[in-house]
Amino acid sequence: MRVPVDWLRSYCDPGLPTQGLADALTMAGLKMERIHHTGVGDVSAFLVGRVLESEQHPNADRLTVCRVDVGRGEPQTIVCGAPNVAAGQTVAVALPGAVMPDGATLGEAKLRGVKSSGMILAEDEVGIGEDHQGIMVLAEDLPVGAPLAEHLPIADDVIEIEITPNRPDAMGVYGVARDLHAATAAPLAEDPTAADATPAGSDTAEDHISIDIDPEICLRFTARVFEDVKIGPSPLWLKQRLMAAGQRPIMNVVDITNYVMLTCSQPLHAFDLDRVRGDRIDVRRARDGEMMRSLDAVERTFSSEAALVCDAEGPSGIAGIMGGQISEVSEGTTRVLMEAATWVGPNIMRTSKALGLRSEASARFEKQLHPELAMAGQRLAARLMVELCGARMVPGTVDAYPRPAEPRVAPLRYTRMEKLLGERIETETARGILGRLGFKREGVRPLESGALRSGDPLEDVAEPAQRDEAERWRVPPWRDSDVQREADLIEEVARIHGLDKLPTTLPSRRNAVGRLTRSQRLRRRLEDLLRDRGLNECVSYSFTSPAALERLRLGDVPVLRLDNPLSEDHSVMRPLLLPGLLDAARHNAAHGRPGVRLFESAHAYRPSEPLDAAPTDAPQGRLPALERHHLAVLFTEAAPGGWRSERRTADFFAARALLEAVLAVAGVEWIAEEGGRSFLHPGRAASIVARESERQLGWLGEIHPLVAREWDVPGPVAGFELDVEAVLEVTAGHEEVYRDVTSFPAVLQDIAVVVPESVPAADVEEAVQAGGGELLAGLEVFDLYRGEQAGEGNKSLALRLEFRAADRTLTDEEVAQRRAAIERELDGIGGRLRA
Amino acid sequence: VLDYVAGNGYDNERVQGFAWGMGIERIAMLVHEVPDLRMLYQNDLRLLEQFGAGP
Numbered sequence: 103m104r105v106p107v108d109w110l111r112s113y114c115d116p117g118l119p120t121q122g123l124a125d126a127l128t129m130a131g132l133k134m135e136r137i138h139h140t141g142v143g144d145v146s147a148f149l150v151g152r153v154l155e156s157e158q159h160p161n162a163d164r165l166t167v168c169r170v171d172v173g174r175g176e177p178q179t180i181v182c183g184a185p186n187v188a189a190g191q192t193v194a195v196a197l198p199g200a201v202m203p204d205g206a207t208l209g210e211a212k213l214r215g216v217k218s219s220g221m222i223l224a225e226d227e228v229g230i231g232e233d234h235q236g237i238m239v240l241a242e243d244l245p246v247g248a249p250l251a252e253h254l255p256i257a258d259d260v261i262e263i264e265i266t267p268n269r270p271d272a273m274g275v276y277g278v279a280r281d282l283h284a285a286t287a288a289p290l291a292e293d294p295t296a297a298d299a300t301p302a303g304s305d306t307a308e309d310h311i312s313i314d315i316d317p318e319i320c321l322r323f324t325a326r327v328f329e330d331v332k333i334g335p336s337p338l339w340l341k342q343r344l345m346a347a348g349q350r351p352i353m354n355v356v357d358i359t360n361y362v363m364l365t366c367s368q369p370l371h372a373f374d375l376d377r378v379r380g381d382r383i384d385v386r387r388a389r390d391g392e393m394m395r396s397l398d399a400v401e402r403t404f405s406s407e408a409a410l411v412c413d414a415e416g417p418s419g420i421a422g423i424m425g426g427q428i429s430e431v432s433e434g435t436t437r438v439l440m441e442a443a444t445w446v447g448p449n450i451m452r453t454s455k456a457l458g459l460r461s462e463a464s465a466r467f468e469k470q471l472h473p474e475l476a477m478a479g480q481r482l483a484a485r486l487m488v489e490l491c492g493a494r495m496v497p498g499t500v501d502a503y504p505r506p507a508e509p510r511v512a513p514l515r516y517t518r519m520e521k522l523l524g525e526r527i528e529t530e531t532a533r534g535i536l537g538r539l540g541f542k543r544e545g546v547r548p549l550e551s552g553a554l555r556s557g558d559p560l561e562d563v564a565e566p567a568q569r570d571e572a573e574r575w576r577v578p579p580w581r582d583s584d585v586q587r588e589a590d591l592i593e594e595v596a597r598i599h600g601l602d603k604l605p606t607t608l609p610s611r612r613n614a615v616g617r618l619t620r621s622q623r624l625r626r627r628l629e630d631l632l633r634d635r636g637l638n639e640c641v642s643y644s645f646t647s648p649a650a651l652e653r654l655r656l657g658d659v660p661v662l663r664l665d666n667p668l669s670e671d672h673s674v675m676r677p678l679l680l681p682g683l684l685d686a687a688r689h690n691a692a693h694g695r696p697g698v699r700l701f702e703s704a705h706a707y708r709p710s711e712p713l714d715a716a717p718t719d720a721p722q723g724r725l726p727a728l729e730r731h732h733l734a735v736l737f738t739e740a741a742p743g744g745w746r747s748e749r750r751t752a753d754f755f756a757a758r759a760l761l762e763a764v765l766a767v768a769g770v771e772w773i774a775e776e777g778g779r780s781f782l783h784p785g786r787a788a789s790i791v792a793r794e795s796e797r798q799l800g801w802l803g804e805i806h807p808l809v810a811r812e813w814d815v816p817g818p819v820a821g822f823e824l825d826v827e828a829v830l831e832v833t834a835g836h837e838e839v840y841r842d843v844t845s846f847p848a849v850l851q852d853i854a855v856v857v858p859e860s861v862p863a864a865d866v867e868e869a870v871q872a873g874g875g876e877l878l879a880g881l882e883v884f885d886l887y888r889g890e891q892a893g894e895g896n897k898s899l900a901l902r903l904e905f906r907a908a909d910r911t912l913t914d915e916e917v918a919q920r921r922a923a924i925e926r927e928l929d930g931i932g933g934r935l936r937a
Numbered sequence: 938v939l940d941y942v943a944g945n946g947y948d949n950e951r952v953q954g955f956a957w958g959m960g961i962e963r964i965a966m967l968v969h970e971v972p973d974l975r976m977l978y979q980n981d982l983r984l985l986e987q988f989g990a991g992p
Contacts (some may be wrong), residue, residue: 642978
């Protein structure tokens with residue numbers, strides 16, 4: 103919102119420079135984005151002058167040589183190109199050295215042989231309007247030589263403020279002035295929308311127009327009729343205010359609607375009443391596919407969501423967003439229908455989004471205006487219509503307002519205010535602030551929580567006997583959508599009193615020591631481990647696209663969908679971290695870095711299921727979603743190549759080795775179970791399972807080549823993903839316990855096991871463990887061999903076995919028994935010991 | 938949100954707290970002089986390697 107400072111000061115002038123005004127507004131919650139300067143530079147080079155003589159330029163048909171008295175000794179000689187310049191006129195003059203709105207400095211110049219010392223100004227040359235037809239001819243009685251800035255708004259500052267969605271009232275200059283008044287206590291001019299115009303004639307508005315609305319999409323529709331309207335340009339002051347606020351002046355009627363909107367936030371729309379077919383307005387939802395050409399000359403097609411303002415024959419405007427060309431006010435207009443309506447904010451926002459059409463009006467309506475404001479807008483517009491367009495206001499207003507809004511009343515206890523703010527603000531200070539903001543104190547009632555309605559019984563007491571009694575405050579309509587509860591009133595007091603004035607204290611806590619939770623410590627440990635091994639940590643969005651899940655063949659996995667996604671690409675919550683890492687691998691591959699080793703430690707999401715327990719502290723009910731902390735690794739090379747070592751490509755075993763290191767740190771006994779995921783390479787994938795609890799911890803393996811290809815990531819690609827919270831659960835309460843390994847020696851044996859290719863190493867380990875029993879204290883696969891001695895279709899695994907008993911030295915016999923048992927177990931899975 | 942917590946046993950006469958938010962990315966931008974917030978989500982190695990462990 104661009105707030106022209108001169109305009110703002112006309113309502114409330116605390117005597118501060120522009121920067122001071124901006125600071126006061128910022129501290130009150132209307133944040134200044136930047137300050138602009140509009141119009142000319144230093145105003146002292148601009149004066150009121152009088153043309154003494156004007157004569158044809160000797161060498162140019164279209165130029166006039168003027169002698170202009172600017173009240174400074176000799177008259178200036180000025181060459182002027184405007185067709186309307188004439189002797190005797192009072193004009194606006196820029197002297198050499200003047201800085202024009204575009205930043206250029208005016209110099210003395212010779213024009214076709216005649217020296218010109220200055221310039222006679224047209225309105226666009228000082229940023230007042232856009233007219234360049236001719237010079238401005240000023241009122242005759244202006245004193246020659248007077249500073250021009252005293253008579254024309256040729257220079258202004260503009261404070262651009264950021265409007266939060268809860269403050270549609272601050273999208274009008276008077277609304278901003280009200281906050282300035284509240285913050286500085288400088289006097290506030292009377293509300294420009296308070297006074298109405300005087301109607302004339304014996305007809306009424308109903309004689310000219312009938313109105314019918316759908317109350318589901320239109321809360322209120324008011325219409326007034328103006329006749330004998332004289333279309334023309336707006337006066338300079340109005341043009342300048344519009345220009346400074348960022349609107350182009352067009353013609354008086356249109357400028358009035360914009361001016362009213364910029365004053366009090368209520369958008370208006372003017373129809374040429376002679377072009378409203380059938381003298382009736384019907385507000386209804388569009389029919390699917392219905393079309394209309396809007397004021398910006400674009401043919402629009404509507405869905406049934408859109409609200410349309412129609413006449414007897416069809417659409418005449420898009421409700422709350424933009425009018426239609428069919429009923430546009432033009433040069434020949436003499437009868438105007440002025441509409442001030444109140445629309446349903448979310449409906450306007452959706453339609454505006456669907457049409458890709460945002461306007462100054464829709465930006466206000468989507469923040470939900472109060473129906474009371476419609477008549478405020480009508481009053482100010484009516485006065486301007488009469489004053490500036492010479493119009494006759496037809497008596498009466500057609501007002502379709504089926505469900506009048508009740509005034510809102512909120513309670514306020516000063517004890518509550520002190521508790522919430524942490525500081526006692528004096529009753530009189532608080533009342534002064536609320537009063538300046540337009541809130542009205544209605545009386546007192548005994549303490550009772552909850553909202554009060556205006557009609558509730560009221561104790562007839564003017565003053566609360568105690569600070570903990572509730573006062574009743576009536577909320578002004580322009581703040582209705584924002585201030586509804588006691589806490590909102592307290593916030594109003596706090597922001598105007600100054601949030602910076604509230605005392606800063608630390609929360610009072612005793613014996614509290616901050617430390618990381620077990621979960622946080624584990625996460626950091628694992629992240630550090632991966633980073634120290636040279637992996638790079640990624641951060642990706644929690645949102646992902648259904649298409650990415652489709653590429654992972656996860657089409658039927660339940661996912662959390664966003665109700666209101668920013669885009670289709672960010673429309674679901676990621677059920678695992680893999681897609682983000684694949685995106686990162688793709689990005690780097692596309693930028694010349696195909697070899698990556700990445701990890702991410704972050705949340706993954708899924709819908710909650712009936713069996714999911716809510717956290718113990720949750721008041722009741724289920725969780726809407728389950729968030730789990732995951733740790734995922736993805737790499738396209740196991741180790742980068744160097745001068746001494748070959749680059750190692752990513753594979754299952756490299757992923758497994760890294761996972762082993764991670765889970766060793768976490769203290770998890772685990773096994774890799776057969777069973778991959780839809781996105782993994784079938785023969786080179788496994789599920790990570792906790793050994794004792796058989797809890798699923800995640801996946802491990804090589805990414806399916808097709809998946810990698812669809813992501814444009816050069817394969818092979820391997821990785822794993824762990825549910826860190828499951829890891830925490832299986833290791834909870836686990837403490838390392840000493841095992842006696844020093845009293846008695848261990849027996850070490852290496853064996854070679856030949857199994858068919860189809861038998862995974864995990865099965866071999868399990869068989870050996872089963873055969874070895876308690877005496878088998880250690881087991882490690884240390885080699886893999888395929889070839890002649892293993893036989894076609896077989897592989898040979900070399901294992902190191904460590905036999906140990908805590909209470910004795912093992913005999914050869916005992917070990918031989920165990921080996922025999924191991925052989926039997928291996929036999930069961932089709933394996934044998936190799937000689 | 939208020940309706941939800943009020944309906945689930947939150948008594949705003951008894952419990953009060955702060956509602957606030959901050960974007961950790963903006964702080965990171967300032968501290969590390971990263972010119973564009975989106976760069977933090979691209980996971981470009983040329984950026985990542987400037988922080989923590991490089992190759």
